[in-house]
Amino acid sequence: DAGVTQSPTHLIKTRGQQVTLRCSPKSGHDTVSWYQQALGQGPQFIFQYYEEEERQRGNFPDRFSGHQFPNYSSELNVNALLLGDSALYLCASSLGAGNQPQHFGDGTRLSIL
Amino acid sequence: QKEVEQNSGPLSVPEGAIASLNCTYSDRGSQSFFWYRQYSGKSPELIMSIYSNGDKEDGRFTAQLNKASQYVSLLIRDSQPSDSATYLCAGYGGATNKLIFGTGTLLAVQP
Numbered sequence: 001d002a003g004v005t006q007s008p009t010h011l012i013k014t015r016g017q018q019v020t021l022r023c024s025p026k027s028g029h030d031t032v033s034w035y036q037q038a039l040g041q042g043p044q045f046i047f048q049y050y051e052e053e054e055r056q057r058g059n060f061p062d063r064f065s066g067h068q069f070p071n072y073s074s075e076l077n078v079n080a081l082l083l084g085d086s087a088l089y090l091c092a093s094s095l096g097a098g099n100q101p102q103h104f105g106d107g108t109r110l111s112i113l
Numbered sequence: 114q115k116e117v118e119q120n121s122g123p124l125s126v127p128e129g130a131i132a133s134l135n136c137t138y139s140d141r142g143s144q145s146f147f148w149y150r151q152y153s154g155k156s157p158e159l160i161m162s163i164y165s166n167g168d169k170e171d172g173r174f175t176a177q178l179n180k181a182s183q184y185v186s187l188l189i190r191d192s193q194p195s196d197s198a199t200y201l202c203a204g205y206g207g208a209t210n211k212l213i214f215g216t217g218t219l220l221a222v223q224p
Contacts (some may be wrong), residue, residue, distance in 0.1 A: 024137030033212065042117075042201050043157065056211050090156055092212075099145040099164070099205045102212060104156045 002027050004093050004105035012111045013081050021076040021108045025093030032074040033102060034066060035090040043090055049074050050097035078110075086112045116140055119215035127223050132189040134200050134218050139183070142207030146178055148183045149201040150190050152218065157201055161187065192222045 005024045013019050025032050031050045035043035045058035049068035068074045072093075078085060088109050092102035118137050126132045136146075145164050149157035161176040163169045163185070169176045175188040185204070189196055199217040 009196070035214075039143060042203075042216045045211045045213070048211070058211065088156075101159050102160055103163045104149075107156045 004029075004091055004103055006089075006105035008100070008108060009106070010109045010111075012113060014113050015083060017081050018077065018079045019081060019110065021078075021091075021110075022073065023088050023091030023093075023105060024026045024073045025091075026103050029093035029095050029103070030072050031097050031100075032068060033092045033094070034074070034076045035058070035092065037088040037090055037107075039087075040074050046076070047094055048097060055097050066100050071096065081112050083112050086110060114214070115208060116209075116213045117202055117215040119200075119202050119218045121216055122219040123221050124218055125223060126192050126219045128194060129210075130222075132192045132196065132209075132220055134187040134189070134220065136185040136196075136202030136215055137183055137189075138185070138204045138206070138213075140175050140209070141180075141208035143193070143204040144206035145204070146176070147203045147205070147212070148176060148185075148187045149203065149214075150175075150196075151163065151199045151201055153198075157169075174184050190209075192220075194222045195222060197222045 033048040037043045047057045075087040088107045091105045094100040094102045141217045148161045153156045163176040177186045201217045202215045
């Protein structure tokens with residue numbers, strides 16, 4: 001039973017660049033949520049995708065955008081990268097967009113130079 | 114006031130003891146609560162889900178929810194050094210209808 005997979009594992013970018021992170025949900029799950037986790041903090045909700053639409057959004061600027069594909073996989077795009085965007089980006093999947101448990105992938109560690 | 118609050122710790126307990134991790138939340142409409150374990154440099158791993166008042170047990174773990182007091186706890190019996198990690202409390206529902214995490218409590222189990 002495949003769990004949540006994310007790619008790439010690590011990424012180094014410079015300020016102003018753009019980045020795309022990818023996520024495949026756990027088998028049987030149809031909802032993908034993205035989180036940003038800074039060192040020493042809990043994950044911060046970015047947005048959630050269900051039925052290929054953004055259903056909920058956290059307090060993140062429009063530089064953060066996403067997409068969900070018909071096979072439920074998802075992408076997170078960040079434009080005009082800032083130093084403060086350096087963090088661990090986590091994808092979590094669940095069955096349905098409600099209060100079902102979310103299961104996390106291993107994350108992508110993004111470093112901005 | 115943070116929506117989900119946890120003591121950052123570290124909480125240090127001897128091997129074999131009971132570790133008690135606590136969490137409070139501000140949104141009375143929150144419906145569901147989750148405990149995640151996160152080892153250093155790794156991603157969060159779901160340990161327990163709790164949806165109604167009372168206790169829920171799973172092996173060495175017991176989650177407790179008291180909606181009147183807006184309080185959630187996680188008890189770990191017979192703590193092992195391998196339990197040393199950061200424990201994240203998360204609540205779902207209420208005004209935001211999003212999963213909101215606390216900052217986590219660092220647990221250190223001393224051999």
